Structures are given as structure tokens and as C-alpha cells.
Amino acid sequence: MNLLTDPWIPVREQGKPSAQKLTLRQLLCEDTKWELCLPRDDMEMAALQLLVCMAQTLATPADLRALKQLISKPFVELQFDDGCKLCADWFRIDHPQSPFMQVRGVKANEPTPMDKLLAGVTGATNSCFVNPAGLGEALCSGCTAIALFNQAMNVPGFGGGFKASLRSSAPVTTLVQGEHLRQTIWLNVLTSEGIERLLPWHRKTEGQQPTWIEPIKSETFSATSIGFLRGLFWQPAHIELLPAQAGGNCSCCGHKNTEVHHGFNKAKFNYTVTGIWPHPHGARTMTLKKGEQEEKYLSFTTSAPSWTQLGRFVVRREVDDAKNPGQEPAAVIRQAQELGVRLTLCIGGYRNNQASILARRHELLSLGEGWNAKPVIVQEVVDTAIGYRDALNKALFTFFKGGGHKGAGVPVHETGKVQFYRCTEDMILDTLAGLDFTNPAPKISALKEQLHVAVVGLFEESVRPYMNDPNLIHTMAVSRQTMRKRLKELKPQQEGGADGKGK
Ligand SMILES: [Zn+2]
Numbered sequence: 001m002n003l004l005t006d007p008w009i010p011v012r013e014q015g016k017p018s019a020q021k022l023t024l025r026q027l028l029c030e031d032t033k034w035e036l037c038l039p040r041d042d043m044e045m046a047a048l049q050l051l052v053c054m055a056q057t058l059a060t061p062a063d064l065r066a067l068k069q070l071i072s073k074p075f076v077e078l079q080f081d082d083g084c085k086l087c088a089d090w091f092r093i094d095h096p097q098s099p100f101m102q103v104r105g106v107k108a109n110e111p112t113p114m115d116k117l118l119a120g121v122t123g124a125t126n127s128c129f130v131n132p133a134g135l136g137e138a139l140c141s142g143c144t145a146i147a148l149f150n151q152a153m154n155v156p157g158f159g160g161g162f163k164a165s166l167r168s169s170a171p172v173t174t175l176v177q178g179e180h181l182r183q184t185i186w187l188n189v190l191t192s193e194g195i196e197r198l199l200p201w202h203r204k205t206e207g208q209q210p211t212w213i214e215p216i217k218s219e220t221f222s223a224t225s226i227g228f229l230r231g232l233f234w235q236p237a238h239i240e241l242l243p244a245q246a247g248g249n250c251s252c253c254g255h256k257n258t259e260v261h262h263g264f265n266k267a268k269f270n271y272t273v274t275g276i277w278p279h280p281h282g283a284r285t286m287t288l289k290k291g292e293q294e295e296k297y298l299s300f301t302t303s304a305p306s307w308t309q310l311g312r313f314v315v316r317r318e319v320d321d322a323k324n325p326g327q328e329p330a331a332v333i334r335q336a337q338e339l340g341v342r343l344t345l346c347i348g349g350y351r352n353n354q355a356s357i358l359a360r361r362h363e364l365l366s367l368g369e370g371w372n373a374k375p376v377i378v379q380e381v382v383d384t385a386i387g388y389r390d391a392l393n394k395a396l397f398t399f400f401k402g403g404g405h406k407g408a409g410v411p412v413h414e415t416g417k418v419q420f421y422r423c424t425e426d427m428i429l430d431t432l433a434g435l436d437f438t439n440p441a442p443k444i445s446a447l448k449e450q451l452h453v454a455v456v457g458l459f460e461e462s463v464r465p466y467m468n469d470p471n472l473i474h475t476m477a478v479s480r481q482t483m484r485k486r487l488k489e490l491k492p493q494q495e496g497g498a499d500g501k502g503k
Pocket of ligand 1: 139140142143144251252254255
């Protein structure tokens with residue numbers, strides 16, 4: 001199966017229920033408005049990311065003007081053919097010598113079942129609750145390619161000495177969502193200018209082949225020696241699919257009577273990359289530790305909702321000192337900022353404990369008109385909301401510990417935080433989506449109002465069960481005082497019209 005020529009892309013026409021498989025040529029050269037259609041959101045996002053990387057391989061627009069052309073109009077067939085010349089042999093998953101994202105001759109004691117290729121289907125204790133039974137039993141070639149790609153890019157690795165992706169174990173991916181699939185793909189393809197800014201060594205490494213054609217050497221090398229396309233398709237493990245069998249049903253997309261894969265061989269493989277490769281689909285943070293800058297990709301390390309990290313996804317900030325870390329949004333988000341498009345952010349990632357996946361999270365967040373001129377306002381909204389969360393947290397923590405008096409002894413602040421996230425998420429997301437970035441003050445003011453009410457309500461709800469305990473009367477008063485003081489700092493009374501926070 002060749003991903004360049006065979007129908008493998010699982011889609012449905014917008015507004016219609018029936019699913020079908022498209023070729024890349026149909027998707028890119030025709031004008032129908034499609035959307036991806038798979039039973040798992042992470043597989044859909046991986047399919048999108050794979051399509052973005054393939055489109056990037058077929059055509060890299062020179063500049064934003066050329067990119068806008070690609071976003072607005074279907075690809076001309078000739079352009080498609082031209083693009084295929086360079087990579088005609090890259091995308092065959094059954095290629096006799098260099099199959100897509102695999103190596104030939106992998107020696108393993110026994111084959112691994114396909115469900116190990118799907119993130120989080122096995123391994124974690126909760127997997128049987130969140131995944132339907134038999135999800136990874138047999139996969140069609142299309143779903144296999146998507147799963148192979150996802151495993152190499154976004155999943156914590158197989159554990160036990162297997163290397164993780166170039167962005168380490170479970171990075172968050174941020175992409176730009178367009179109005180339909182073809183547009184979404186091109187919105188995430190970088191221009192040559194963008195690539196050169198991201199990888200100053202781009203010109204030198206442009207001709208490199210992907211890892212399954214020119215294998216990674218088992219040695220230590222610098223991230224700056226890895227070319228753009230080679231990095232986009234980096235396969236850190238040695239994997240070889242067992243031959244497909246005809247006449248099966250795909251347990252992921254449901255495709256019937258087709259070629260399916262039942263297993264693969266895998267083997268450990270070691271190498272060391274020094275430095276960090278600037279992957280265009282992920283945001284990074286930079287911290288100063290003992291005078292040295294440490295850089296890493298964002299990941300979901302807690303159960304806090306995605307909006308708490310939104311600032312890092314869209315706002316660039318230099319690292320100042322040990323207390324103020326720097327942040328660098330994904331290159332595709334910065335490019336969207338330059339394009340000036342309204343931003344719907346597609347965010348996806350896994351929360352893991354080493355090789356085991358605890359949760360997966362894939363969602364869309366929208367930003368209102370004009371965000372690109374003042375992305376720093378996004379940070380302001382996020383910081384504002386976090387300020388209210390912390391006001392509640394501080395007050396309830398005081399109630400828990402007592403602060404010199406008898407405390408409740410029950411960590412009410414922890415449930416309080418969960419409740420805060422639950423009841424404020426919609427108001428925060430609605431504010432961001434509806435914000436007029438040229439005049440944000442009224443909406444931010446209204447949000448503060450809502451958050452204020454929410455925090456007071458949640459505080460009272462949390463302490464109510466202890467109302468009749470005479471030993472806690474004093475602590476309750478002290479913690480309520482703490483909350484009021486914090487809230488006052490967040491939204492001073494007597495504002496005299498304009499919001500005082502406009503610096
Ligand atoms: Zn399938």
C-alpha cells in the first residue's frame with residue numbers, strides 16, 4: 001500500500017454521515033470539503049499530522065503569499081505529480097527494502113500484537129474502560145500507517161529501553177484548524193522562510209532522506225544535524241510489520257474485507273541526540289537552571305485543563321531569569337499569527353507515567369478576532385483566571401491547615417480546584433473565543449465578575465459542611481478573609497470605567 005497513491009484517508013463529507021477512504025490526490029486536488037472520520041480523536045489528530053507532513057514533503061511554499069494560494073485553492077494535479085517525484089518511494093508500507101517508518105529484518109522473539117501500536121489501548125489499568133474491546137486486533141493499512149506515525153511522534157515509546165520520539169516521551173501537539181481538511185493541512189505546512197527561521201541548518205540538511213531509507217546511526221549526534229523532513233518523520237524504534245492478510249476487517253476504522261495487519265516485530269535501538277530538535281508542531285519552554293538554559297517540549301503533566309497552558313501555546317516570551325521561564329509556541333502557530341487567520345487551535349497529547357498512558361486529551365480552543373496582533377492578551381486572560389483559581393486555593397488551603405488555629409484537616413483545596421476547573425472552563429473558553437483583541441477590557445472585566453462569583457460560591461460550598469463545628473469558626477473567618485483580600489487584589493473596586501490592568 002502506497003500512501004501517495006492508494007485510498008487510505010478516512011473522511012466524510014462535511015455534514016454527511018457516510019465515511020469513505022480518499023487518495024491524497026483526491027484530497028488535495030479536488031474541491032470537496034472533507035473532515036477526518038475515525039473512532040478515536042487521537043487517531044484523527046495523528047492522521048492530520050501525518051497528512052501535514054506529507055503535504056510538506058510534496059510542496060513547501062516559498063513564502064506566505066504562496067502559502068495563501070495553497071490554503072485557498074485546490075492543488076493543481078501537475079503540482080501534485082511534481083511533488084511525488086522526490087518521494088515516490090517513501091510512503092509504501094510494504095516496500096520490499098524500505099517500508100514506510102520500518103526497517104527490514106527486525107529480530108524479535110515473538111511478534112507484538114497490533115494493539116501495542118495504538119496508544120493507551122493496553123498497559124494502563126484503566127485501558128479496558130476507555131477503549132472498546134478488540135480495538136487493536138487487526139488494522140487496515142491506512143490505520144496501521146497512522147498508528148505507526150503516532151507511535152513514533154507522540155506516544156511515550158514502548159518503554160524498557162526503547163527510545164521515545166524526538167520531542168521526548170509525551171509531547172503536546174498544537175496545530176491550526178481550518179474550515180475543512182484540505183485547508184487545515186495547508187495551514188500547518190511551513191513556508192521555506194519559516195523552516196529556515198526554525199532550522200538555521202536547513203539548507204545544509206535539505207537533501208536528507210527519512211530514517212527508513214537512510215537509517216539512524218547508533219552513535220551520538222547533534223539535533224542540528226537533523227534535516228527538516230527527516231525530523232518530521234523520525235522513527236526512533238525498529239519496527240517491522242508482519243505481512244498483511246487479505247479479507248479482514250479493520251477494528252479501528254471498521255473497513256470491511258480488506259488487507260489487515262495482525263502484528264509486528266520490534267527491537268530496541270540506541271542512539272543519543274544532543275540538544276533539542278525544533279519540531280514545528282509543539283511548544284517549548286525554556287528555564288534557567290544554575291545559569292544554564294534548559295529547554296523542553298510542553299506535555300500534560302497534571303489533570304489541569306488545556307486552557308491553563310494556552311499562553312504557552314500562543315505567546316512567545318524570552319527567558320528572563322530563573323523565575324520567569326521563556327516560552328516558544330509551535331512554529332505553525334507563529335505562522336498562523338503572521339497569516340493573520342482567526343485561530344482555532346487543535347491540541348492533543350497524552351498524560352503518561354513512563355510507558356503507560358493515563359489519559360489522552362484532544363480538543364479545540366478558539367481565539368477571537370485580532371489575537372495575532374496582541375497574543376499577549378491571551379496570556380493576560382489565562383493569568384487572570386489562574387489568579388482566581390489560586391485565590392480559592394489559598395483560602396481553602398488556609399481552611400485545611402488552620403494557619404495557627406485548628407484546621408479542618410481535610411484537603412478541601414484539592415476538590416475545590418477540581419470544582420473550579422469544572423465550573424469555569426466554559427466561561428474562560430467563551431471569553432477567549434469572543435474576545436475583541438483590539439478592545440479586550442470589557443470582556444476581561446466581565447470574566448472577572450463571573451470568576452469572582454464562582455470563587456465565592458465554591459468557597460462557601462466547600463466550607464459549608466463544617467459550619468456547625470465550633471472549633472473551626474475562627475479558621476473559617478480567617479480563610480474567608482484571605483479569599484476576600486485576594487479577590488480585592490484581582491479586581492479592585494471603584495475602577496472608574498477603564499480596567500486598571502491595562503499595562
Ligand atoms: Zn482501518
